[in-house]
Amino acid sequence: MAADDQAMTFEQSVQAAIELDAPLNERLGVIAAAVRRLNSEFADAVERLVDRLEKQGAGTMAPTAGEAMPGFLLPDDDGRLVSLAEILAKGPAIITFQRGHWCPYCRLNAIGIVEVQREIAELGGQVIAIMPERRKFAKAMKALVGAQFPFLIDMDNGYALSLNLAIWVGAEMERLMGLGLDIPNYQGNSSWFMPIPATFHRRNERDHYGSLRRSGLPPPHGHRRPDRGAQAGSLTPKDDQSAALSRFSSVVATGARCRPATA
Template sequence: MSNPLIAALDDAVVEARSRDIPLGARLRFVADRVRDLSPVYADAVDVFVGRLESVDAGTSAPQVGDVMPSFMLPDQDGRMVTLDGLLRNGPAVLVFHRGHWCPYCRLNMAGVAEIEARVAPRALVAISPERQQYTRMMRSDAGAGFPFLSDVGSGYALSLNLAIWVDDAMAQLIAGAGKDIPEYQGTKGWIMPIPAVFVVGTDSRIIARHVDPDYRRRMELADILSVLERLDSKAA
């Protein structure tokens, strides 16, 4: 039997995706629906996010001007992708998300897919700790053509100070909603990346970043495009 909350949230995601509004407004629509459907869950998220904000989670991740550490990660079909390879033909946009089970991430990645053609020919990739069967699912759901990479065990996110442990209270709430995070990730632990976007130049230095421990907020699509447009103007 399906979980009524999850079914209602799936409907909310579908409705939000159909609206011609900024990504932030779509995310707030789902957040408001969560609060309407389950105030207890929404309050628990507020506590969880507040704890992350109180310890400045994500602030020690690479900053603008820093060199982005290299990586080699498999895409949804098992092909290995490297940062150096992505940067061969120009800057790259790296989008970290929690996984296919997260309604905010589904909205985020569907939104990024909407601007994929405008990002091209620059490289664009999504990175999550999920196994390939779930990255394939997420990519298909988003209608994306760019690679969805598996950061197994959140190793790369951990190296960036971008990963957090999910406390027992939040883990129990997520599991109680029928989401088996260890199964999705192929691990026993509850580690997730803080959703983030890094725009990386051909010299591997970070040109722009957005890191927010409140996963209900993401970098606006227009802001990503604005960064790339500024790069084009400088190049011209």
């Protein structure tokens, strides 16, 4: 590790990760290293949380490729109710779950999507982010990353729970995160439940969906184990729309710095 890295504050490390010209996992590694360097107690607690969740099989019951995706009706960052059917009527969609504006991993992941949002749109696709925070914080997240796509508000993690994507962080993480983060204020409740970040795609209302990326069990703040590998979607390039969706799915799954091969 360079001497300059050792002297960085956490926010400086996050900014360095954002500016790094590298794949998403490498940029996330910069943040993970900063957490370990600056707060080893927190990093150790995160490892214990991840180990506990893995032993309990958290996230393993979440939908997989080919299963039906439940509909939803959620408010967006402007307060307008948006349904899954309405989204899919406009074309194929990437649907990504984020923990919140406070989470540096989520911020970096959203920025990675923003870096390719124009390419996704040109390919006929759209992006929808879902997060369990009050509207003003969702708007802040959208503005912070420069997103042109909507952020939907999943209050109390209702939709994430229906997909088996929500976890309780545990008493130890409540204590440590509560030292610097007001999660109950951000979420409007004191449950300390959070979604497991995951990304899915849908072509249309009749189509079942595929999981593009399940991030293993990403811990709740500023630290992330490497991806266990992307799960392939159920699409085949039988027509131009499928080929285009496969391509923009690959763009999102691999990150802005890793350009996929032409579909």
